[in-house]
Amino acid sequence: MNYIAAGIALCGSAIGAGIGNGMLMAKLIESIARQPELEGNLRTNMFISMALVEAMPIIVIAMSFVLINE
Known part of the structure; x- marks a missing residue:
């Protein structure tokens, strides 16, 4: 069950980061x-903002490793 939760969390964070990066680049252009x-x-400013957007998937990856190893 932990594997499913980790997979869902990773997918959600990847989708959110992709949407966020797309919106960021559109506004930059x-x-x-x-x-x-x-x-x-x-x-x-775009590079700083993109780093902040990408921080969430990195945190989710760390949390997923914790979920998988429990």
């Missing part, structure tokens, strides 16, 4: 199209 002179600042 939209912002660069509006103000091309801010491209450097926007790209820096």
